[in-house]
Amino acid sequence: MPRLKSSGARVVVLDDINEVLTQTEVPSLIVLCIDPRRVGWSVCNKLKKHHVLRAVPLIVTSAEATARDFE
Numbered sequence: 001m002p003r004l005k006s007s008g009a010r011v012v013v014l015d016d017i018n019e020v021l022t023q024t025e026v027p028s029l030i031v032l033c034i035d036p037r038r039v040g041w042s043v044c045n046k047l048k049k050h051h052v053l054r055a056v057p058l059i060v061t062s063a064e065a066t067a068r069d070f071e
Helices: 002-006 017-021 040-049
Strands: 030-033 058-061
Touching: 017 040, 030 040, 040 058
Parallel strands: 030 058
Antiparallel strands: none
């Protein structure tokens, strides 16, 4: 996140999907770090179904996921 901040981007870190879904400001980009064995994919699906947030570019990262998880 330091690189995003140093390039002038405003970075907001939210730990709860409910916080994300109730934001009044629409982000320019969402970076979602998931744990494939937990609720990460569920969060991804909620974002893609949200009437506003589905249009926001989404980058999904994971330290534990394999290429197959992203298929």
